[in-house]
Amino acid sequence: MRDEKRMAPVERESGPGGTSQAIEALSTEDRHFPPSEAFRAQANVADPDVYARAAADPEGYWAEQASQLDWFAPWQTVLDWQPPFARWFDGGRLNVAHNCLDRHVANGLGDKVAYYWEGEPGDRKVITFSGLLDDVRRCANALKALGVGKGDRVAIYLPMIVEFPVAVLACARIGAPHTVVFGGFSADSLRDRINDAGAKVVITADGGYRRGKTVALKPQVDAALADGACPSVRHVLVANRTGDAVGMVADRDVWWDDLVPGQELDCPAEPMESEDLLYLLYTSGTTAKPKGIVHTTGGYLTGVASTFRSVFDIKPDDVYWCAADIGWVTGHSYIVYGPLANGTTGVLYEGAPDFPDPARWWEIVERYRVTVLYAAPTAIRAHMKWGAQFAQKHDLSSLRLLGSVGEPINPEAWIWYHHHIGGDRAPIVDTWWQTETGAIMISPLPGITDLKPGSSTIALPGIDAAIVDEAGKPVGPNEGGYLVINKPWPSMLRGIYGDDKRYRETYWSRFPGRYFPGDGARYDGDGYTWLLGRVDDVMNVSGHRLSTTEIESALVSHELVAEAAVVGVSDPISGEAPVAFVTLRDGSAVSKELGETLRQHVALKIGAIARPKSVMFTPDLPKTRSGKIMRRLLRDIAADRPLGDTTTLADAGVVDLIRDASRSGKEE
Ligand code: WTA
Numbered sequence: 001m002r003d004e005k006r007m008a009p010v011e012r013e014s015g016p017g018g019t020s021q022a023i024e025a026l027s028t029e030d031r032h033f034p035p036s037e038a039f040r041a042q043a044n045v046a047d048p049d050v051y052a053r054a055a056a057d058p059e060g061y062w063a064e065q066a067s068q069l070d071w072f073a074p075w076q077t078v079l080d081w082q083p084p085f086a087r088w089f090d091g092g093r094l095n096v097a098h099n100c101l102d103r104h105v106a107n108g109l110g111d112k113v114a115y116y117w118e119g120e121p122g123d124r125k126v127i128t129f130s131g132l133l134d135d136v137r138r139c140a141n142a143l144k145a146l147g148v149g150k151g152d153r154v155a156i157y158l159p160m161i162v163e164f165p166v167a168v169l170a171c172a173r174i175g176a177p178h179t180v181v182f183g184g185f186s187a188d189s190l191r192d193r194i195n196d197a198g199a200k201v202v203i204t205a206d207g208g209y210r211r212g213k214t215v216a217l218k219p220q221v222d223a224a225l226a227d228g229a230c231p232s233v234r235h236v237l238v239a240n241r242t243g244d245a246v247g248m249v250a251d252r253d254v255w256w257d258d259l260v261p262g263q264e265l266d267c268p269a270e271p272m273e274s275e276d277l278l279y280l281l282y283t284s285g286t287t288a289k290p291k292g293i294v295h296t297t298g299g300y301l302t303g304v305a306s307t308f309r310s311v312f313d314i315k316p317d318d319v320y321w322c323a324a325d326i327g328w329v330t331g332h333s334y335i336v337y338g339p340l341a342n343g344t345t346g347v348l349y350e351g352a353p354d355f356p357d358p359a360r361w362w363e364i365v366e367r368y369r370v371t372v373l374y375a376a377p378t379a380i381r382a383h384m385k386w387g388a389q390f391a392q393k394h395d396l397s398s399l400r401l402l403g404s405v406g407e408p409i410n411p412e413a414w415i416w417y418h419h420h421i422g423g424d425r426a427p428i429v430d431t432w433w434q435t436e437t438g439a440i441m442i443s444p445l446p447g448i449t450d451l452k453p454g455s456s457t458i459a460l461p462g463i464d465a466a467i468v469d470e471a472g473k474p475v476g477p478n479e480g481g482y483l484v485i486n487k488p489w490p491s492m493l494r495g496i497y498g499d500d501k502r503y504r505e506t507y508w509s510r511f512p513g514r515y516f517p518g519d520g521a522r523y524d525g526d527g528y529t530w531l532l533g534r535v536d537d538v539m540n541v542s543g544h545r546l547s548t549t550e551i552e553s554a555l556v557s558h559e560l561v562a563e564a565a566v567v568g569v570s571d572p573i574s575g576e577a578p579v580a581f582v583t584l585r586d587g588s589a590v591s592k593e594l595g596e597t598l599r600q601h602v603a604l605k606i607g608a609i610a611r612p613k614s615v616m617f618t619p620d621l622p623k624t625r626s627g628k629i630m631r632r633l634l635r636d637i638a639a640d641r642p643l644g645d646t647t648t649l650a651d652a653g654v655v656d657l658i659r660d661a662s663r664s665g666k667e668e
Contacts, residue, residue: 031411033418033451035427039400043447045310050445054461061462062088062490065306066298069094069341070103072271075298079488084508084515085495086488087275088299095269096278096301097140097173100340101133102269113345116319116368117162120209120351125162129343132166134265139163139170141263146201146235146254150175150270153280155199155233157181157190157217159208160350163239163256164326165336167203172278175270179280179292182327183208183215185607187223189290191230193282196292196497198232205239205256206246211355218246274298280497281329283435284547285506286537292497293329293435301341303439303491307460308338311429311443312372313401321347322374322403323361328544329435330405333491334374338439353379358386362394373421374403376543380413381573388420396421401446402428406543407575408531414453432456432531434517435545436507438491441465442529455528463489465529467521472511480522480532485515539568539576546610548631551578554605558598560588565621566612567635577613579638581621581658590617614638622658633658 040046054061059078066075066089075092104112110130117125127135148154154171156178158164171178179197181190194202202225207216218238225233238246239256248255272278278297282290308314320339324330339346347368353361361383365373383391402422404414409430418428428451432442442465444457451457459465464486467475475481492515496503510516520532534540537548548566555564563583568576582598584590595615603611616638622630637658 031453033427033453035447035449036425039427040447042315043445044313044315045445046447048448050448050461051458055464058462058464058487058489062302062306065462066092066302066490069099069298069301069305071298075274081488083513084504086299086492088296088302088488088490089274092274092298093271094274094298094301095173095175095272096297096337096341097136097169098269099301099305100169100172100337101129101136104129104343105133107343109343112343114340115162115165115346115348117348118350118364118367119161120212120349120355127162132169135162135166135260136169136173137265137267138260138263139166140173140267142237142256142260143170143174143176143201144267145259145263146237148174148176148201151277152176152201153197153199153232154178155181155190155194155197155202157183157185157202157204157221158239158326159183159205159215159217159241160325160348161205161208161239161241162348163203163205165340165348168279168326168332168336169340173267173269175272175276177277177279179282180327180332181282182325182607183217184327184609186604187220188605189607190220191224192290193292194224194230194233196282196290197280199230200232201235201237202233203237203239205241206244207242209242209351211352214242214244216244216246222247222249272297275494279332281332281435283329284538284545284550285502286547286549288547288550288553290547290550291499291502291506294494294497295438295491296494299490299492300438301337303489304333304338305341307440307443308334308342308344310445310460311431311440312374312403313446314339314342314344314372316343318371319345319347319368319398320372320374321349321364321368321370323349323353323379324374324376324405329438330374333439334405353382354386357390358383359390359393362391362396365396365399366394369398371398372401372403373399374405376406377404377409377413378407378542378574380404380409380417383421384413384416385573388416391420396423399423399426402426404428404430405433407540408456408533409454411453418453427451428453430454430456432519432529436493436517437485437489438493439489441485441489442531452524452526452528455524455530457528459529466514467523467529468511472514475522477523477525477527480520482511482535483517483519483521483529483531484511485517488515539578541568541571541576541578541609542574544609546578546606548578550606551580551602551610551612554602554610555580555582555598557605558601560584560594561598562586563621565629565631565634567631567638569613569635569638571613578610579634580612580615581618581634581638582615583618583621618658620658 071094073093075089077090080087114129114132115127207214236253280292285291322335427446431440433440442456467481518536520535539546551566552564562585565581571577
């Protein structure tokens with residue numbers, strides 16, 4: 001166990017950016033924003049009684065939510081709970097793609113827009129529900145032609161193009177679980193995920209666009225599969241996006257345009273058991289190996305469809321835009337499954353928020369008359385930095401609700417978002433959840449909840465959350481503790497793929513019988529939740545989870561590195577940023593160039609998001625007597641120093657500090 005695991009989250013003043021921001025928020029922030037009468041009057045959920053009703057009978061509440069889906073066969077039991085293994089809606093049969101597409105088309109919504117798609121270079125497409133259904137059927141038949149059957153895993157590694165939701169839904173249609181790998185991940189990361197999932201087919205594209213340049217994807221797939229490194233893969237389906245030349249391997253690789261458009265439209269949706277695997281999504285844990293989070297069919301769709309309706313207050317004429325990437329859980333649940341299950345029109349945008357200039361997002365909001373916008377605090381902070389003048393040039397009056405996700409939103413960013421983007425009129429839903437929870441867990445209901453900037457407020461109806469101390473006892477108001485979830489919920493993870501032991505240990509051993517998400521939190525005097533950041537070795541960089549251990553392993557895999565410790569330091573835009581302390585093998589010379597090489601090495605091993613902001617070379621790492629790295633000391637050292645995007649050579653002061661600490665070896 002690492003040293004900081006024993007620390008209560010409130011002691012981590014020098015901890016992650018989110019932590020200090022939230023603490024600061026707590027001490028100074030007591031502004032309330034009640035829902036306006038106008039908003040309350042039209043809200044989907046406006047009766048505060050819903051909380052008490054759901055708490056009195058959570059299974060009844062969730063069954064009511066599940067019954068809004070189309071089931072081919074009804075369930076026999078709502079919940080079968082053999083801790084820590086849950087089964088929801090057992091006996092029920094349904095198909096997720098049918099719920100997202102066919103039933104809307106059957107209900108006369110075929111001509112409704114499913115997605116307005118906008119590519120970064122400015123190309124656009126409008127896809128209706130019936131158009132999307134046709135594309136999904138053809139793609140599903142193409143997958144069958146490539147030998148994919150029910151239960152076979154398919155890896156998806158795509159840019160934000162229309163083929164992305166098509167591929168995801170085609171898998172769901174034929175009961176082939178997908179595992180999406182974010183396009184920013186390296187060939188190494190892709191290979192590990194393909195192999196852990198045992199994927200039979202990889203769906204990719206030649207590349208995508210980012211800030212005016214093309215980013216290659218197919219060559220990464222080639223590198224991942226090279227030398228027979230992924231023996232499960234039979235075929236690679238390649239969408240054409242950039243037109244950049246890519247090599248195609250005979251008998252393995254096939255162009256989307258050569259295979260998919262010519263397929264038959266006849267493709268019945270496979271009736272799936274409620275507990276059949278829908279997808280795996282890998283996320284960073286506290287060890288170097290990412291965890292394959294398991295999500296199943298009926299409970300997951302119930303959770304995302306229901307929370308999408310209640311939290312985003314979605315109406316039939318809304319135009320909803322989640323500015324995330326489908327490569328992350330936010331995109332799975334709230335770009336694809338939640339919105340489509342509700343027949344909602346969405347926006348898909350391929351590129352960067354500041355290309356060709358920082359007005360791009362606001363131009364999109366104006367063009368499509370976006371009514372609900374869901375974004376990450378890191379993006380809001382970047383827009384703050386660029387300035388409100390870009391938003392002011394555009395008509396944002398269509399926006400009626402804003403959302404935030406991925407990390408704590410600091411009150412200053414909340415107020416800026418509320419004022420400059422929401423025109424002081426649109427409520428903000430600050431939504432706390434995780435890859436593992438599948439769906440939003442703690443969030444305001446915008447027609448009911450008084451908002452407080454920086455607080456994700458209270459657990460949703462049907463979710464039983466608590467904040468407890470080391471011993472599992474509830475803490476009082478304003479005492480920091482550990483967030484736990486007391487009861488199972490439909491969209492919860494069903495496990496870690498192939499690793500029940502790790503599933504039990506990671507989430508269920510610290511507070512037996514309760515789910516432990518790894519976040520610190522506290523309640524204020526009104527019972528509002530303030531998230532305080534991670535309490536484990538997981539960092540949150542721009543709303544993305546990174547494991548300190550995974551970055552350390554990447555560094556140590558370099559031949560000149562003897563030992564490495566990585567800590568998260570506060571960063572004004574990304575929330576947290578990784579900083580590496582590195583000791584070299586005997587005889588290796590410290591240089592700025594080597595620091596740069598190591599930063600690139602991490603980008604190559606994991607992906608650019610994991611690249612350390614700074615590398616500090618030290619002759620030793622400070623350790624406790626029992627040999628644990630004293631990360632808190634390293635964090636303090638890192639936090640005290642001006643850190644450019646560069647290598648920082650160890651100076652005498654740092655070296656002394658580390659030496660002193662190493663010699664005394666005192667426990668923290
Ligand atoms: C953090 C993203 C504070 C948290 C949906 C969690 C948040 C991790 C919030 C999950 C929020 C997410 N306020 N912290 N509104 N939303 N987090 O799996 O630490 O990529 O454990 O899922 O992000 O990240 P993940």
